[in-house]
Amino acid sequence: MKTEHNIIESLNWRYATKIFDPEKKVSEEDLFELTEVLRLSPSSFGLQPWKFIVVTDPQIRKLLKEHSWNQSQVADASHLIVLCARTDLDEKLVKSFIEHTAKIRGVSKESLLHYEQMILGTRKSMSDQAALEWAKKQVYIALGFLMEAAALKKIDTCPMEGFDASKYDEILGLKKENLTAAVLCPIGYRSMDDKYASLKKVRFERSQVLLKK
Numbered sequence: 001m002k003t004e005h006n007i008i009e010s011l012n013w014r015y016a017t018k019i020f021d022p023e024k025k026v027s028e029e030d031l032f033e034l035t036e037v038l039r040l041s042p043s044s045f046g047l048q049p050w051k052f053i054v055v056t057d058p059q060i061r062k063l064l065k066e067h068s069w070n071q072s073q074v075a076d077a078s079h080l081i082v083l084c085a086r087t088d089l090d091e092k093l094v095k096s097f098i099e100h101t102a103k104i105r106g107v108s109k110e111s112l113l114h115y116e117q118m119i120l121g122t123r124k125s126m127s128d129q130a131a132l133e134w135a136k137k138q139v140y141i142a143l144g145f146l147m148e149a150a151a152l153k154k155i156d157t158c159p160m161e162g163f164d165a166s167k168y169d170e171i172l173g174l175k176k177e178n179l180t181a182a183v184l185c186p187i188g189y190r191s192m193d194d195k196y197a198s199l200k201k202v203r204f205e206r207s208q209v210l211l212k213k
């Protein structure tokens, strides 16, 4: 069954790209669209506990590659997106989110009090470590949206956890911005030399992963 955007065809086309063509750049227009996809991603309570850094500086990317198991995608893709989780999931952030919501929706802060209490209650039930893990889960949703949208546009990506987050935090000065690197997603165009592009996709059969109860 074909759908308008041919989603399944795009998902079969995409693969975790190992070798990017360093000469091929994603246009500003496409980059804008993909970063809008990140911004529009859903998150628990709508809190958006993230920021996304587009790294283009070749020197910085060379340095980051050294702390990413030397994986070439970090330096060679058109753009490197570092998806970061906020480390300041605190009362101040929740209150500013509520204020922002009230302003956008044209309602009073008071009318959102119950919502605010619910978010604060959830946050208070967690340790700081658990809150950070919670934030990172939201970041991975944005990663999924990004990869799917890129595939629909025939732009290659590679989700990457193979990097030293503490080094990224240091090199990109993330700590002082209350952020930590959660996952990477280089974007660009595959190199003709990437043998992984022609490998068969390995997925379990439908009957093994889809259950009916």
Ligand SMILES: Cc1cc2nc3c(=O)[nH]c(=O)nc-3n(C[C@H](O)[C@H](O)[C@H](O)COP(=O)(O)O)c2cc1C
Pocket: 014, 015, 016, 017, 018, 071, 158, 159, 160, 161, 162, 163, 183, 201, 202
């Ligand atoms: C969270 C996550 C982290 C990953 N980290 C890396 C990585 O550091 N380097 C890499 O080359 N591939 C990485 N991958 C790619 C996976 O190996 C790949 O998605 C998987 O083998 C399925 O293959 P496909 O994406 O080509 O269909 C990662 C994938 C995910 C989802």
